[in-house]
Amino acid sequence: MKREFHHPAPTENELKHGPKYWRSLDELAATPGFKAQLAREFPEGASTIDGVDRRQFMKVMAASFALGGVGLAGCRRPEANILPFGKSVEGVISGLPLYFATSMPIRKSAIPLLAETHQGRPTKLEGNPTYAPHGGASSLHAQASVLDLYDPDRSKAHTQNGSKLTSAAVNDILAKLGKDHTASHGAGLAFLAEESSSPTRARLVAKLRKDFPRAIWAEYEPIKDEPPLEAAQLAFGKSVKPIYRFAKAKRVVAIDADFLQAESGSLYYARDFAKGRKVVKRDDPMNRLYSVESTFTLTGSMADHRLRLASSHMLAFASALASKVMGSSPLDSLAQGLEFPRQEEWLQACAEDLRSHKGECLIVAGSHQPAAVHAVAYAMNAFLGNIGETIDFVEVETSSASSIDALAYAIKAGSIETLVVLGGNPVYNAPANLDWATLQTSVANVIRYGYYVDETSALAGTHIAATHYLESWGDSRTADGTILPVQPMILPLFGGLTDIEVIARILGEENADPYGQVFRTIAHLAKEDSTAAFRKFLHDGLLEDSSYAAVAVDFDIKRTSSLFKSAQAPVALSVDNLEVRFAADYKMDDGRFINNGWLQECPDPITKITWDNAILVSPRLAKHLDITPVGSLIQVARVETAEYDRGTEMAPIGEVTINGRTVRGPLHIQPGLSNFTIVLPLGYGRNITGRVGEGSGFNAYSVRTSDGMGFVTGASLSLTGEKVALANTQEHWSMEGRDLVREANLDEVHDTRGVGLGFVTAIGLEAHSPPVYGEEGDKMSLAEKATLTPRGNSLYESPDYNGLQQWGMSIDLNTCIGCNACVVACQAENNIPIVGKDQTIRGRSMHWIRLDRYYSDGKADGRVFADLFGGESSGNREIPEDPQVSLQPVACMQCELAPCEMVCPVNATVHDEEGLNVMAYNRCIGTRYCANNCPYKVRRFNYFDWNERQLDSLYLGPVGPHGMPELVKMVKNPEVTVRMRGVMEKCTYCVQRITNGKIQHKVRMAKAGMPGDVVVPDGEIKVACQQACPVDSIDFGNILDPKSAVSKAKAREQDYALLGYLNTRPRTTYLGKLRNPNSSMPDYNKLPYSRIENASKNHPATHGAEHGSDKPASGHNDEGHSSVLVADEIGGLS
Secondary structure, three states, rough: OOOOOOOOOOHHHHHHHOOOOOOOOOHHOOOHHHHHHOOOOHHHHHOOOOOOOOOHHHHHHOOOOOOHHHOOOOOOOOOOOOOOOOOOOOOOOOOOOOOEEEEEEOEEEEEEEEEEEEEEEEEEEEEOOOOOOOOOOOHHHHHHHHHHHOOOOOOOOEEEOOOEEEEHHHHHHHHHHHHHHHOOOOEEEEEEEOOOOOHHHHHHHHHHHHHHOEEEEOOOOOOOOOOOOHHHHHHOOOOOEEEEEEOOEEEEEEEEOOOOOOOOOOHHOOOOOOOHHOOOOOOOOOOOEEEEOOOHHHHHOOEEEEEOOOOOHHHHHHHHHHHHHHHHOHHHHHHHHOOOHHHHHHHHHHHHHHOOOOOOEEEEEEOOOOHHHHHHHHHHHHOOOOOOOEEEEEEEOOOOEEEEHHHHHHHHHHOOOEEEEOOOHHHHHHHHHHOOHHHHOOOOOEEEOOOOHHHHHHHOOOEEEEHHHHHEEEEEEEOOOEEEOOOOOOOOOOOEHHHHHHHHOOOOOOOOOHHHHHHHHHHHHHOOHHHHHHHHHHHHHOOOOOOOOOEEEEEEEHHHHHOOOOOOOOOOOOOOEEEEEEEEEOOOEEEOOOOOHHHHHHHOOOOOEEEEOOOOOHHHHHHHHHOOOOOOOOOOOOOOOOOEOOOOOEEEEEEEOOOOOEEEEEEEOOOOOOEEEEEEEEOOOOOOOOOOOEEEEEEEHHHHHHHOOOEEEEEEEEEEEEEEEEEEOOOOOOOOOOOOOOEEEEEHHOOOOOOHHHHHHHHOHHHHHOOOOOOHOOOOOOOHHHHHHOOOOOOOOOOOOOEEEEEEEEEOOOOOOOOHHHHHHHHHHHOOOOHHHHHHOOOOOOOOEEEEEEEOOOOOOOOOOOOOOOOOOHHHOOOOOOEEEEEEEEEEOOEEOOOOOOOOOOOOEOEEEEOEEEOOOOOOOOOOHHHHHHHOOOOOEOOOOOEEEEEHHHHHHOOOEEOHHHHHHOOOOOOOOOOOOOOOOOOOHHHHHHHHHHHHHHHHHHHHHOOOOOOOOOOOOOHHHHHHHOOOOOEEEEEEOOOHHHHHHHHHOOOOOOOHOOOOOOOOOEOEEOOOOOOOOOOOOOOHHHHHHHHHOHHHHHHHOOOOOOOOOOOOOHHHOOOOOOOOOOOOOO
């Protein structure tokens, strides 16, 4: 596939005397060496490129260098053009990237993307703004997926019984497979495929079923992220699925549902939900979230009311809530046996809140929950009038695919002669009771199509290398059904195939090329000229008006009765009868990203663990197991959740046994879990994987069976007496009464007696200290403060910043969900290296952005000697069982009065005229004084040449292997310096983007005859973290422009500076966090727990409860730290 380039013909003088450079492949093809290269079939040429020779890579591999059009005889890919996402005249300017629309398929959905390419080499991915529901945002996995393209451990060749196959041989094998089974109509032939949303694959599979009616087509995914269709089919009598409209919902109840992260469409849902959390003015409304869950999810961390409850008790809970919402119903009996503290009060208050917001509320159940729970949720949504308002049902095709269990039965019966495994890794993640490894080896002929040589490939006779989606032609659908292109940015580096091509060749399609197959699909769906429609499809990155159609539905509870026949009353849980919750890891997903170093090193947003998974246990269970940290004799700070040895978490090793199967792993105490639920994160513990994923974590799939895919009861947990080190990036979990994240309840903001959104000014040391900017400075506008830098109360006169643009950032803590997309987006954009588990344990992680996660339960105690002199014991010794969570992204604050600059002996870190704290890497001598003097601890030191040394031989220095594979270097952003050993680095506000933005604007204005207009309009420059953020929590821009988004954000009353009392004057500031609790709920508190702890820690004599009053914060006085007695906490079943 290629881009079209039009180069000027060389002059006669150039031909005669000039150097023989090649300016296009047409010229290069005239050289004998290249003709010899082309004499071989292209995929074999590609297979010899093992990531060593950059020149060869750049010559042969870039799709935009038209390799598909040089006239390869017999090449399976015809000449075709990929269309850039841009309105400018097509052409290449050296040093400037081109953007192309594509999408990242994952299970039955996809994420629309724009791929940034440099001379045909994709380096960065962003969300496609044409798809309005995502608004140009992307996800953690999408940001990291470009790294997989350049994975040196990916499958580089097709093989059969260990011998390499040519591309022609693979084509022959697939064609013969189809011919051999034609006469028998597919008898003895079976397929096991990953789920897919591709319309083209669906069309080919339909043809496959028609041509081979006796063949088995089965699909399997180890994790489910869509509600079971069975529930909707029975409830409404139609094949429909729900699409939630969180932006319209003022009240949301999540029943074991992590819709902000783990559900299909979570990017859209998170964005919609965040719209209801934006509070700009004092009287703005805000949505309210009730979360009921067994583990601690990102959705639970955003909840205004959170109930810890076992996953196995969710049907009883949903039925009990339905009884309160709907009155007497056939569901009442299902609630019998449910028990949690203050149950009636909780259910009644929640139900009344829902009933008072009919048509404006929403009940969502987790995809891993059984169909019965979803049916109850649909019943409540129907009763409350939510259908057609906050929830739509769209018509989808009923899947006719067999299950992996049915396929396993056929294999055991001996009826399968040939098994084709399309993607996935069933040997690793199939239900343990199937013993898939044994089943697969019993099949005579196994053809495995996969991106890696993994556990499944090792037991297959034939392995076909798969392509990455960035080197593939294909199509996909979003969660709402919008059709997207999968467009290659580069030709297959190692001659891989797409699943579309594999199926097409088995079917004997005349044109098996995936480009032609996709064109055929879109041409059939297009309502206009097929060629023009296809070009528009590729350019825009979506097919207009292709989403699923919403249909009218009518709920009938009688039709769902079959779902409840096998329902059982909740089983009481205990230390001897534990519940196990199998949860997809936030980073590894189902295990497909195990070899992605960016994701491995990204801390889990809740546990903060990297490079491993752990068996998560509740504080209550930890006490039973006697693994709770002892703490110190005088417990000044809150006790840790683990034993630490010089900053390293030393986790005890435990064994979980379920129905005779045992898995072994480290234990980590996780606040917020249901008391007797343990969590086994999936996606780790691979036996055959690449170097990055080798030895990472334990395999939780080994104890998961078909009858307990989401959760199971009857487990036991024992200790082995051993310990292992975990790479945990946040040792301490409490703010200790500090004002790092400033919070208030919405009631306090709405109370006219208080200061409203100005509550942030009444919290923290700034409430007691003289104004940082001085009396005169406080009267200045934001622009004046940025340029004139008033002295304030300092003896030091700061230099003025006279740039025409002054850059600043605002982060809204009320909408940030802690998804970590910004962390990996920053890493991809700024060439931040991977340091490995050992160096992460040593605190040498290089991320420029860290996401701090704090727990609060209102029990932080400022009475230092409470435990020594009797009386009430100190709350500092308790690990919170039911905490509130506060999340805060922290990067370089770009301080106007930067402490780092004052101590650097060589001026390696200085300010430019636009207010940026910049780094001169070649001037830095690595004293690390700047890091010591940074109060935010956001500077990173290169202890090693991360980009020149292998992670397992860092300490060998020059004696060890030197350099990294050229293939890995291809992911580097050419606009950002790759730093060397011995220098400091930090966030630069993506200075390269700022510079490029200014240059491009200057060029445009010069062409328009306005060369003096050099101020970039607001919104044209977006930093990497801002562009990736799915919930628009980050505003960046010119603070001299009062109309810019960042200026408006900083003008809000809830804007505050982190550690502002230090007079560092950071350009990055935060908007305070709000909670919206229901005053009728039994766990209601008039203040957030962090505010209660602020009072307890800073006024220990009052012990939190006596200090202040119930009045809202009203400025600089003690009432600003007011607190109330902590209400009884809601716990799980005891």
